[in-house]
Amino acid sequence: MQPLAISPHPLATEAGTRILRQGGTAAEAAVAIGAVLAVVMPHFCGLGGDAVWLLADRDGRSAALMGIGQAPQVLPDLPDALPMRGPGAMLTTACAVDAWDRALQLDRAEGQGGIAVPDLLAPALALARDGFAVGASQRFWLDFRRDDWPGWPGFAALFGQGGAGPLRQLQLAEMLALLARDGLRSFYDGAAARRVAQGLAQAGSPLRPADLAATRSRVAAPLSQTYRGLKLLAPPPPTQGLTTLAIMGILDRWPLPGDPAARTHLLVEAVKQAFLDRDRIADPDHVPVDPAALLAPARLDAKAAAIRADRALPWPHVTRHGDTVFFAATDAQGRCASVLQSTFFDWGSGVVVGDTGILWHNRGAGFATAPGHPNRIAPGKRPFYTLNPGIALKDGRPHLLYGTQGADGQPQTLAVLLSALIDRGLSPAEALAEPRFLLGRTFSDSRDSLKLEGSLGARAIAALQALGHDIAELPALSPIFGCAGAIRIASGGTEGAHDPRG
Template sequence: MPQSRRGMVAAPHYLASQTGAFILQSGGNAFDAAVAVSAVLGVVYPHMTGPGGDAFFLIHDGHTGKIEGYNGSGRSAAKATPEWYTKQGYTTIPSRGPLAAVTVPGMVDAWEAVWKKYGRLPWAEIIAPAVRYAEEGFPASPSLARWIMRDLEWIQQDTHLRSVFCPNGIPLVEGDIVIQTKLAQTLRLIGEQGSACFYNGSIGQMIGEATERDGSVLTKEDLAAHQGEWVEPVSTTYRGHRVYQMPPNTQGFSVLMMLNILENVDLSSIARFSPEFYHLVVETVKKAFQDRDRYLTDPAFRDIPIEQLLSKDYAKKLWYDMQYHPQASPHLSPAMGQDTAYAAVTDDEGNTVSFIQSLYFDFGSAYVPGDSGVILQNRGSFFSLDDRAPNVLEPRKRTFHTLMPGMVTKNGKPYLLLGTQGGEGQPQTQLSILTGVIDYQLTIQQAIGLPRWLYGRTWGDMSDTLKIESRSYEDIYSRLEAYGHIVEPIRDYDAVMGEAQGIMINEQGVFSGAADPRSDGIAIGI
C-alpha cells in the first residue's frame, strides 16, 4: 500500500497508473491525470473499456471545495424503439454485433468536459500516452489474454477485432504485443482536434455511416446530438462520514440505501467473516435492489423518488421488515454485464477524482465500425422491450447504468475514493470496502483484500446465487444454506468478484493507494 503526500494514482492496469503518475510529475493536476489514465485504460484494457463506451467522473475541487459529477453516458438512437426490434423478430435486444450498438459513446465528450473545466496541461499532451500505447503496442496483460480466449468466438466474427487480437488466426497470449493502429489514428485526431471530430467530424461520420450500413439503429446524427452533463451527486451520512454517489441514471443510490439500513445495527459487533455478517449484508442488498429495479432508468423519462429512497425513516422501515423475515428472501435481479474499469487520482492541491468507465460486456458489442478502431459498447442492450418496464427502450434515452464511482468525506474533506468493476457487484463491493474501512477500521488495501460476496447474476446465469470467496471457512456455506441462501463457493481472489481500486486520505493529508490483487493494476504515489 504505497503512501504519498504529493499525489496518488490507483488504476486496474499498471501502465495506466504509470501514466497518471507521469502526468502529475509533469505539472498536471489530478484532473489532467484522470483524463490521461482514462484514455490509456481505453487502449491497454480494451476488453473492459475504450472510447466507444461511457464514463462517469465524480470530482472534488480542492480550490472551492465543490463536489460534482459528470455524466458521460450516451443516449439511445433517435430510431431506437421496441417496435424496431420486435418487427425483426427479437424479444430482447441482441447483446453482440451491430444491433447491440444502441447508444452513443459518451466517454470522449467526458474527457474533454473534465479537462476544459479543470485541467491545465495542453490537451494533446493528455491524449498522447494513449496514442503511443495504441500505436507502438504494449504487452497483453493476464486479464486481456484471459478474456481474448473467453470471447474468441465473438472476436473472430469481427474483422478488426480478429486482426488485432487474433492475428493470423492465433489468439494473443499474455506478454504478446498488442498493436491497435486504427485506434491510434482515431486517438491522434482526438488529440489534435478535440472531441468534436468524434461526434461531429470525420470520425463521427465514419462511425455513423458504418453503423447504418451494418444495420444498427445508431446514426451519425445521433453522435452529433450527444452532450454529457454536469450533475449534483446524491449522498447520505454513515457513522460520521458523508458518502457521495452519482445520481440516476446510475445505480449509485443503491449503496447509499444499504448504508442507511445498516446504520440501524452495530455492525462492528458482528464478526466480518461470519455467516451472520454475510446474511445481514445480502438481505440488505436485496432490499435496495428491489427499489433499484423498480425505479431506475433515465430520470428525464420517469420520476424516481430519490429523497424518499434515501431517507433514514425509509431505511428503518426496511430494516424492521428484514427483522420480521429473518430467512433469505427471494429476489431475482435482471442479468447484467460486469466488465468495467475504475480508477482514482489525487494531487497535493486537494483535488480528487473518482471515475469509472465501461463497454458493458467484455469487448462490448464485439463490433468495430469502419476503420475507426473503436469497439462500440453494448450498454443499450440492457434496455427492455417491454413497455411496462421502467427501463423500456425509448428514443434519446439513457439506460439504467451500473457504473458508480464513489467518494467519502470526513469532517468536510475528502477521505476515501473507491469503485470497482462488476455490474451487480459494484454496490456490493463498495459496501464491503466502506464497512471494512468505517466499521472494521481497516486500511483501504486491507478492505479491498477482504473476502467478498456477490449476490445476483451476470448475463447468461439463470438464477441468483450467493457467491462467496472461500478462505477456509469450513462451516460458513452450510450455515448460510440453513438461512435459505443458494451458496456458490468461489476460489480466493477470483476475478468474478470484480477489480476494485481506492485511495484513502488521512488527517495529515497523506494518501494511501490500493489496487485490487484480482486486477492487473497498481497504485503509485509521487
C-alpha cells in the same frame, strides 16, 4: 497533499502519475489514465463506451459528470428482447470522450490545469501505435469468450492473436491522433466523427451523425447518504448510485458483526432490500425518479427492520452483469476524481466500428422493451446505468475515493469495501483483499445463487447455508468478483491500492 493515482493497469497508473508529477490536476491525470485504459484494456472500456465521474475538492465542492450516451432519435424496429451483442445492441452513443472533454472544461473554468490534450493523449497514442504486452485480465476474457468472438465483426483480425506478441492497434492510434490534432469534440462533430459514423452505418447500427453530434455529458449534483459519520457521494439516476447509498443507509442502522458469516449475511440482506427498488431507477428526463423518497430515513428504517439475522430472504430476481474499469486520482491541491469507464459487457457489443479500431459498447442492451417499464427505450433516452463511482467526505473534505467493475455486482462489492474501510479500519489494500460475494447470475453460472469466494472459510460458508442462502463457492480472487480500487486521504498521508483480482 500527496498526489496519487490508481488504476487496474500499471501503464495507465504510470501515465496518470506522470501528469500529477508535472503539476497536473486530478482531472487531467484521470483523462490520461482513461485514454491509456482505452488502449490496454479494450475488453472493459474504450472510445466506444461511456464514463461516469465524481469530482470533489477540499473546499467542499462536488459534482457528478454523467458521460452517458443516448438512444438514437430515430429508433429501428426492435424485437421484444433486445440482443446482447452485435449491431442490434449498439443502441446508444458513446460519451466517454466527451466526459474527458467536459472534465477538462470544468478545470479550465476554475482557472486550473493547463496540460494540453495532445500531451494527455500521448501515452495512449504511443501504446496503440507501438504495441504493448497483453495482460492476464485481457487473456482471461479473450479465452472466456473463445466460442463467441470468431463470429464478431472485425474482432478476430484485431484481437484474435490471443496475446502472442505485442498488441498493436494502428487504426485506434489514428483516431487518437485525430483527437489530439482536432480536439476531443471532434469525436462527435469532426473528422473522427465522420469515420465513426461511417463505421456505425456499415455495421448496421441505427446511430447516425446527428446522434453523435447531440452527445453531451451532463454535470449534476451528486446524491448523498450519511454512513458512520461520513458523507457518501454517488451519481444520480439513471445510475444505480442510489442503490449503493440505500445499501449503506440500511447498514448504518445495524452494528457490523465481527463474525465473518454474520457480517456477510447482513451485507447480503441489505443488498437485497435495496435492490427491490432498482426498477424505479431510469432516465429522469423521461421518467419521474424521486431519490429523496427512496433514501428517506423512514424508508431505510423499514428496510433495515425487514432484515432477519437468522434467515435469508429468498431471492429469485434476475440480475445483470457487465464490466468496466475504475480509476482515481487526487492532486497536490486536494482535488479528486473518481471515475468508472465502460463498454458494459466484456468486449462490449463485439463489433469493431469500421476502420477506427474502436469496439462499440452494448449499453443499449440494458434498455427494456415492455410497455410502461421505466427503462423502456425511447428516442434520445439514456438507459439504466450500473456505473457508480464514489467519494466519501469527512468534515466536508474528500476522505475516500472508491469504485469497482461488475454491473449489478458494483453495489455489492462497494458494501464489502466500504464496511471494511470504515467500520473495520482496514487499509485500502487489506479491504480490497477481503472475501467478496455476488448475489445472482453470472456469465458462468445462471443460477440465482449467492456466489462466495472460498477464502471466506468453510465454517462461514456452512453457517450461511444454514441461514438459507443458496451457496455457490468460487475460487479466491476470481475475476468474476470484479476489480475495485480505493484511495484514503488522511492527515497522516494518502494511500491507495487496486484490486488483486486485476
